[in-house]
Amino acid sequence: MRVTKLDTYFLSIPLPQPVRTSTNTIRQVSEVIVKLTTDSGLVGIGEGHGPFLFNQGPAGMQAVNEIIQRITPLVVGEDPFNSERIWQDIFALTYRAVRGIPPLARQQRQLVTALSAIDIALWDLKGKAVERPVYALLGGALRDKIPAYATGFYYRDHEQPADLEREAALYMEKGYRTMKVKVGGLTPKADAERVRFIRQCVGDDMALMLDANQGWDLPTAIEAAQRCEASNIFWLEDPMPWYDERHTLRRLKAATSIPLAAGETEYSPFGLRTLLMEGLVDYVIIDSTWAGGLTTWRKAAVMAEMQQIPMAAHHDPQIHVHALAASPTGFILESFADPSRDPLWFELFKERPEIVDGSMSLPEAPGFGLELREDTLEKYGVKIG
Numbered sequence: 188m189r190v191t192k193l194d195t196y197f198l199s200i201p202l203p204q205p206v207r208t209s210t211n212t213i214r215q216v217s218e219v220i221v222k223l224t225t226d227s228g229l230v231g232i233g234e235g236h237g238p239f240l241f242n243q244g245p246a247g248m249q250a251v252n253e254i255i256q257r258i259t260p261l262v263v264g265e266d267p268f269n270s271e272r273i274w275q276d277i278f279a280l281t282y283r284a285v286r287g288i289p290p291l292a293r294q295q296r297q298l299v300t301a302l303s304a305i306d307i308a309l310w311d312l313k314g315k316a317v318e319r320p321v322y323a324l325l326g327g328a329l330r331d332k333i334p335a336y337a338t339g340f341y342y343r344d345h346e347q348p349a350d351l352e353r354e355a356a357l358y359m360e361k362g363y364r365t366m367k368v369k370v371g372g373l374t375p376k377a378d379a380e381r382v383r384f385i386r387q388c389v390g391d392d393m394a395l396m397l398d399a400n401q402g403w404d405l406p407t408a409i410e411a412a413q414r415c416e417a418s419n420i421f422w423l424e425d426p427m428p429w430y431d432e433r434h435t436l437r438r439l440k441a442a443t444s445i446p447l448a449a450g451e452t453e454y455s456p457f458g459l460r461t462l463l464m465e466g467l468v469d470y471v472i473i474d475s476t477w478a479g480g481l482t483t484w485r486k487a488a489v490m491a492e493m494q495q496i497p498m499a500a501h502h503d504p505q506i507h508v509h510a511l512a513a514s515p516t517g518f519i520l521e522s523f524a525d526p527s528r529d530p531l532w533f534e535l536f537k538e539r540p541e542i543v544d545g546s547m548s549l550p551e552a553p554g555f556g557l558e559l560r561e562d563t564l565e566k567y568g569v570k571i572g
Contacts, residue, residue, distance in 0.1 A: 202527060219304050251297060
């Protein structure tokens with residue numbers, strides 16, 4: 188079996204209402220879809236995201252298109268079961284030329300997003316070829332369903348307490364037992380009051396996570412964490428910027444009783460290695476759709492097992508349910524329960540896996556068990572390669 192064609196789509200959907208984190212206003216959701224066609228007739232589907240895609244229109248699409256055109260020769264003609272070699276070749280372009288293709292050192296994040304989509308599509312192909320789900324290729328399922336949390340409580344214009352109450356009720360009605368709240372966009376005191384109100388809305392039995400999206404410096408993170416401790420917080424995620432996490436995470440960990448989580452913005456196994464092997468986090472968060480695909484996840488899963496650190500997924504539960512099921516320390520999925528936050532999740536697949544009573548069951552179909560809705564591709568997508 189050989190890959191004969193690589194088709195790429197750039198999808199973007201405006202949100203009905205912009206939402207904010209501590210560092211960004213999200214006005215639309217965008218992603219890259221890769222279809223790999225083979226001489227056997229099988230088609231693999233992969234998805235790629237990345238911070239650079241936030242609120243990107245033509246500029247983001249053009250950047251992805253240029254990279255896809257460059258790396259296509261490293262994929263077309265290859266056996267999908269050589270996914271590790273393909274991964275190594277494409278990743279090497281972050282710093283050197285490969286098979287006559289000039290390096291893409293100035294576009295590392297964009298390159299790894301493209302690699303993510305391609306790698307995921309290769310895993311999909313491998314599963315379809317042997318007629319087994321992807322989790323079987325990753326070593327087999329260690330559990331038959333994976334818990335999921337609802338990410339929400341973004342900052343919105345003209346927010347009122349009643350808005351937070353309604354959002355909390357929505358997630359509880361859907362059976363979630365864990366929710367994640369955005370912080371870092373207000374003063375530590377105001378954020379702590381907002382978190383305290385949400386805790387009152389959901390009760391004491393709900394696990395409550397906080398996500399600062401790297402919006403604090405160290406002194407602010409310490410103050411905010413200590414103010415929020417009384418609200419019984421499950422974890423504090425991405426408190427400070429990526430560039431000094433080795434230093435700041437260690438100091439924050441010593442200053443608060445709240446467990447720390449980080450890792451979603453890493454885009455290589457080597458950044459994840461630092462978090463895991465140096466014990467900087469209590470939970471590691473990985474997004475295979477922007478960190479280099481399931482091949483990166485597989486590398487990180489070994490390190491997480493050795494360090495006994497629970498693994499959580501960022502975004503795309505339909506992909507990560509396979510990865511978490513096969514990971515010895517696999518823990519929890521991220522999901523959006525509100526269609527106004529991620530319309531693509533609700534519209535992209537013909538039969539997407541459902542989250543029921545706060546968990547997603549493992550699919551039994553070969554590969555990822557996903558089939559794209561062509562009408563969604565036509566409505567929101569542009570074929571770019």
